[in-house]
């Protein structure tokens with residue numbers, strides 16, 4: 001299934017207008033962040049601060065270019081992953097102990113500190129101007145101007161394909177189930193000898209890494225890292241999309257992210273002052289009528305055909 | 317026959333309530349011990365103390381020669397003490413089978429594994445095997461929230477049994493089971509426990525059940541053990557009877 005979608009996107013992309021390809025690339029990259037947030041949500045944890053890892057990836061790329069002269073796209077993407085993961089591995093030591101509102105708000109608080117730091121240390125980070133990111137190279141080559149967008153798109157698509165299939169394995173693995181189990185009943189996990197904090201910590205670092213990866217891919221596409229990447233409204237948007245697309249399935253974040261980017265940019269064009277109204281209404285409808293997200297529509301169809309293969313929701 | 321569990325002067329007050337008031341008990345390998353006592357006499361607290369959910373104010377807990385006082389439930393469970401709960405503690409969003417598979421994966425130390433599926437053949441087989449020992453194989457694909465209370469109770473016991481503990485603590489394993497099924501469920505349970513040889517302590521409200529299945533009974537009252545011995549002797553004691561019937 002995910003491969004069919006990847007193939008479809010890969011084939012149609014070069015035929016689409018440039019701005020559509022750009023929008024798709026950004027949506028795919030952001031889907032990685034949403035996927036990470038969705039994994040946490042499976043454990044019952046909502047983070048309103050993942051913008052900081054997203055920013056860590058973006059600024060990681062900017063610094064790697066500026067200070068180390070690294071321009072290879074794939075290397076930069078990996079550096080973004082590492083930057084997000086590293087920051088999460090430090091903050092996760094504190095956060096893995098918290099649940100519910102405390103977890104959500106602590107993430108928010110920490111992300112505001114990151115945002116503040118990006119503004120404050122302007123002689124390093126460029127302050128509100130941010131940092132420019134130059135064109136990346138692919139295997140040492142700079143793609144010709146007309147193909148750059150498509151090259152970035154294929155990079156994002158490739159990364160997303162790999163990450164989605166790995167996430168798909170993860171959610172069906174013991175660790176994926178433990179995440180759901182601890183959301184349901186932490187006491188029981190302890191009484192089975194399972195380690196709740198450790199599991200949360202690992203997933204948290206993973207989600208931070210994915211956010212960093214997403215940030216690095218976005219910044220390559222847009223060519224500019226700004227503090228807004230870490231701003232709370234950006235973090236909120238990721239949570240929004242996770243709910244919108246649905247985090248019960250690994251393809252939920254992907255479809256949600258693509259739809260979100262397109263609706264936003266179309267609605268903005270048609271009606272610059274009411275696009276939030278439209279998006280809000282759409283999310284409200286999804287929450288009311290499809291509480292497990294847009295993707296659950298597709299899943300319901302699939303469930304009839306293939307009971308065990310695809311759905312990871314309980315069969316009840 | 318070694319001593320599996322020994323508590324020394326375990327004490328815990330909740331405000332003025334004496335939930336544990338100097339409990340000294342010794343359980344030998346392979347024993348099947350029943351605990352009886354009126355509501356609020358400290359039976360559940362005793363299990364909570366042993367498993368590290370509640371810390372004693374005074375006293376110590378020894379498991380197979382090791383001092384386990386103050387260890388966390390996770391560590392205590394890893395050492396080989398499993399328990400079931402008065403109110404079943406299950407994973408409400410998972411099926412019966414998935415609940416069991418999670419228990420088996422954790423027991424095997426595989427809960428950090430993220431690459432292979434939870435539903436591996438060998439694990440599935442053991443899960444179904446264990447479920448059928450408890451008569452739950454028919455409900456395997458059911459979500460646990462749709463189970464009857466008696467079945468939830470049984471699954472809770474089955475999950476702790478699946479951890480292959482050396483000491484099993486059961487908190488009122490038949491409390492949600494209807495009166496007419498009670499003995500059938502206990503028959504099955506005791507058969508499974510006996511064939512595995514696991515040392516078991518079970519809390520039970522029902523005098524008849526304790527009489528019939530326990531090899532030894534501890535009578536709790538206001539956080540103290542007021543009698544300890546074979547059920548036939550202990551439960552015919554007039555003072556014990558009035559303690560249980562009077563307040564319970």
Ligand SMILES: Nc1ncnc2c1ncn2[C@@H]1O[C@H](COP(=O)(O)OP(=O)(O)OP(=O)(O)O)[C@@H](O)[C@H]1O
Pocket residue numbers: 330333334335353354355356357358359360361362402
């Ligand atoms: N965490 C707690 N905080 C405050 N009081 C508690 C706590 N746990 C138990 N108690 C009190 O300690 C006393 C003993 O409770 P416990 O649950 O051990 O009794 P029990 O013998 O299991 O009763 P039952 O037969 O109703 O299950 C009760 O008065 C109870 O209200």
Ligand SMILES: [Mg+2]
Pocket residue numbers: 359360361402487
């Ligand atoms: Mg009790």
